[in-house]
Amino acid sequence: MMLAAIAGTVRGMDMTSAPAGGDLTGLSLEELYNMDIVQPNVLGGHTHPAGEAMFGYDYMHMSMDGYYEGTRQVSPSQIFAQGASGLNNDAGGPIHVVHTSMEMDMQMFDFMYAPSDCLTLMAMIPYKTMTMNHLTSAGTTFSQWAQGPGDLEVMGLITLLGDIRKGGNRLILNLGVSAPTGSINVKDHADGNPSNPDATLEYLMQLGSGTFDPMPGLTYLGESGRWSWGAQNLETIRCYKNDEGYHLGNECKLSTWAAYGVTDWFAPSIRVDGRQWGEIEGQDKRLAANPTPEGRPDLRGGDRLDLLFGLNFLIPSGPLKCSRFMIEGGLPVYQNLEGPQLGVAWMFTAGFSYGF
Numbered sequence: 001m002m003l004a005a006i007a008g009t010v011r012g013m014d015m016t017s018a019p020a021g022g023d024l025t026g027l028s029l030e031e032l033y034n035m036d037i038v039q040p041n042v043l044g045g046h047t048h049p050a051g052e053a054m055f056g057y058d059y060m061h062m063s064m065d066g067y068y069e070g071t072r073q074v075s076p077s078q079i080f081a082q083g084a085s086g087l088n089n090d091a092g093g094p095i096h097v098v099h100t101s102m103e104m105d106m107q108m109f110d111f112m113y114a115p116s117d118c119l120t121l122m123a124m125i126p127y128k129t130m131t132m133n134h135l136t137s138a139g140t141t142f143s144q145w146a147q148g149p150g151d152l153e154v155m156g157l158i159t160l161l162g163d164i165r166k167g168g169n170r171l172i173l174n175l176g177v178s179a180p181t182g183s184i185n186v187k188d189h190a191d192g193n194p195s196n197p198d199a200t201l202e203y204l205m206q207l208g209s210g211t212f213d214p215m216p217g218l219t220y221l222g223e224s225g226r227w228s229w230g231a232q233n234l235e236t237i238r239c240y241k242n243d244e245g246y247h248l249g250n251e252c253k254l255s256t257w258a259a260y261g262v263t264d265w266f267a268p269s270i271r272v273d274g275r276q277w278g279e280i281e282g283q284d285k286r287l288a289a290n291p292t293p294e295g296r297p298d299l300r301g302g303d304r305l306d307l308l309f310g311l312n313f314l315i316p317s318g319p320l321k322c323s324r325f326m327i328e329g330g331l332p333v334y335q336n337l338e339g340p341q342l343g344v345a346w347m348f349t350a351g352f353s354y355g356f
Helices: 029-034 076-085
Strands: 007-010 037-040 053-070 072-074 097-116 119-136 141-149 152-163 167-179 187-189 198-200 213-224 227-236 251-260 266-277 302-315 323-355
Touching: 072 323, 076 097, 076 323, 097 323, 141 187, 152 213, 167 227, 266 323
Parallel strands: none
Antiparallel strands: 007 037, 053 072, 053 097, 053 323, 097 119, 119 141, 119 152, 152 167, 167 213, 187 198, 213 227, 227 251, 251 266, 266 302, 302 323
């Protein structure tokens, strides 16, 4: 799920159908499931009652455009001038190619199962397709692309406080790990020319991290009547270098969201998503002479704050009963990037899930 990717819980149902006092212990698994409207993009942000399972599919599109140095946008001509006069160092060679835009499509497949009310297990793997458009200092353009599975993420969600069958406030411990199933050896024809030999693509175009990465976090869920809300802090910790001699920077994600149950089957939501990521440690020697900023490990860190709006739908009856459809879209309201670095323009996610 850019990023992911990803799932979270918002409780938007009309609670008048629940038992008095908010105690949900008398409800069936299906009724409990119907009270959770799942929105995408909050990895490990909801749990299930004992014995329940869920299959999910999300499609995400992210569009990247514009170069940033800190919070300031810079033009390709400025980058070429810097690359010729002062930007070069031991981390890379001269910069005479920039990426004018990047489009990423990601399909995410996930499965969740709860062996008990206090423990939910989940696994998710993405399939990515990325296209990068380039501009050279000579004024020519070309494109390169990458496609394949990304890194597998598995996680255990442990309820520390609260009870899923009683509703109210809950605190969840997220214990996850990312496994290196995505390739870090993605190549395409140099300069986008089919007559040229393949060249290793930049860090941004690789499909995985190449390392096993712990993913600890905490999630808070709350509800009152038709309102629900939550917050999550999730870390990705890079502990060692991969086979190519580098590791991605540590990443910290902080999300907070709220939703209102307009009806039993429809709840709009709003979410603020912040993330901070560090520069790459080490270097892929195959990119030592790469002529783009995206080939530089010392230009990869940054901060970003996104504002997103979602619509969550539950299908309460019929052949697709217990299915959900979720859409969410938004854009950054703040970007502060180690530069020059390609920024994010907007993102959109649509998801479908089925619980049983």
